[in-house]
Amino acid sequence: MFPKRTMPRAMTAAGVAIFMAVLPMNARASEAGAGMSGHMEAESSHMGGEAMHEDDHAGGSKVIGRPGDPSKVDEVIRVDLSSYAFSPDSIKVRPGETIRFVLTNKTDLLHEFNIGTSPMHAEHRKEMLEMMQSGMLTPTGMAPASPGASGAGMMKHDDPNSQLVDPGTTRELVWQFPTKQPENGPLLFSCNIPGHAAAGMTGTFTFTSG
Numbered sequence: 001m002f003p004k005r006t007m008p009r010a011m012t013a014a015g016v017a018i019f020m021a022v023l024p025m026n027a028r029a030s031e032a033g034a035g036m037s038g039h040m041e042a043e044s045s046h047m048g049g050e051a052m053h054e055d056d057h058a059g060g061s062k063v064i065g066r067p068g069d070p071s072k073v074d075e076v077i078r079v080d081l082s083s084y085a086f087s088p089d090s091i092k093v094r095p096g097e098t099i100r101f102v103l104t105n106k107t108d109l110l111h112e113f114n115i116g117t118s119p120m121h122a123e124h125r126k127e128m129l130e131m132m133q134s135g136m137l138t139p140t141g142m143a144p145a146s147p148g149a150s151g152a153g154m155m156k157h158d159d160p161n162s163q164l165v166d167p168g169t170t171r172e173l174v175w176q177f178p179t180k181q182p183e184n185g186p187l188l189f190s191c192n193i194p195g196h197a198a199a200g201m202t203g204t205f206t207f208t209s210g
């Protein structure tokens with residue numbers, strides 16, 4: 001029913017993986033020590049049928065959903081990414097439904113669409129800031145990969161709940177939502193590129209009753 005667009009996604013994921021590969025190991029270690037509550041360590045290839053959780057310290061459901069099956073999409077929602085806002089900035093979700101987000105960035109800056117709870121976004125923002133500070137991430141996109149960035153010690157940063165949208169492009173993200181808000185929710189969408197969320201680039205998911 002919908003055309004598959006796997007190539008742009010794959011390229012973006014590879015770019016992110018290369019970025020994370022060069023982060024200082026001590027930075028990664030200190031994050032881990034602080035409890036990477038929002039960090040998804042599994043590779044996307046392992047995420048297929050598995051729901052995503054935050055670390056479960058307090059009990060209760062913290063499921064934020066899972067990568068959706070592109071052949072079982074219940075609803076298509078277009079979201080425009082501008083500097084610095086989402087339109088719409090509030091999205092209604094039916095419990096358990098699968099949404100294909102069509103994300104269009106008409107600006108000349110890089111933006112992100114990331115689904116998560118507030119603590120997850122805060123954690124991811126720290127990672128994005130480190131990428132920016134290391135020069136691997138620029139305001140307009142990923143820096144070209146440096147030779148030798150791959151190999152042993154390669155870090156994966158392939159979050160299936162996130163899509164980077166290059167300037168002037170459209171990307172898609174298919175996500176199956178949980179049946180209710182996570183205990184430590186609510187679910188929000190956010191651009192975690194440094195400064196963008198603070199400037200207003202966030203939005204809310206609200207769950208309808210049925």
Ligand SMILES: [Cu+2]
Pocket residue numbers: 084110111112191192193196201
């Ligand atoms: Cu942004």
